[in-house]
Amino acid sequence: TRVGVLISGTGTNLQALIEHAKRPSSSAEIVVVISNRPGVQGLKRASLAGIQTRVVDHKLYGSRAEFDGTIDRVLEEFGVELVCLAGFMRILTGPFVKKWNGKLLNIHPSLLPSFKGVNAQKQALQAGVRVAGCTVHFVAEEVDAGAIIVQEAVPVLSGDTEESLSDRIREAEHRAFPAAMELVASGAVRLAEDGHIEWKLKS
């Protein structure tokens, strides 16, 4: 399965996806990395891995529709079949999400549906939860509300700061995202018509 990865920054999740896709047993082949910001470390990671990169700078577009349309054209140019949002920080428009429905994955640093939106780790600390984690979900128009594919829990430890908790969650992300990408790329999991997750159970 030809995979496109959208990033906005560091790209540690991208790095985890790259390393997973390198395995001969993987069904995923990352064919392009698109960033909405120039010069970010994620672009260097892609180039080092021999993956083509494109920058689609949202500041250069008059509307979200035009920005998303350009992203879509790049994905089509590379024959992408599955899109992973890896630290991608722009909200995508309805038409784009509809077109890629069931082919668009996102990683969020909380156990959804708890703590949607930005600074999820901080929300968890402020809520005093003892278990936190990350979620990989299909992207729906409503932000952070799509069908859940994989989750991984991590403990919240006494003395945790937003940084120490984020680091622990990020290690879980680097396992959960490749696992979810593989499940969808291999056809083991798909998004059913009614919006629920469908597993192709081993016969």
Ligand SMILES: Nc1nc2ccc(CNc3ccc(C(=O)NCCCC(=O)O)cc3)cc2c(=O)[nH]1
């Ligand atoms: N329609 C749809 N699109 C998304 C785009 C990115 C992400 C990644 N997680 C994100 C979750 C939240 C945000 C956010 O609120 N950023 C501040 C506003 C930035 C902007 O103005 O664009 C960004 C990405 C998830 C979604 C999603 O669940 N649904």
Ligand SMILES: N[C@@H]1O[C@H](COP(=O)(O)O)[C@@H](O)[C@H]1O
């Ligand atoms: N989606 C969120 O974006 C952050 C940055 O990820 P990365 O750029 O290091 O992959 C991660 O915390 C992830 O949960």
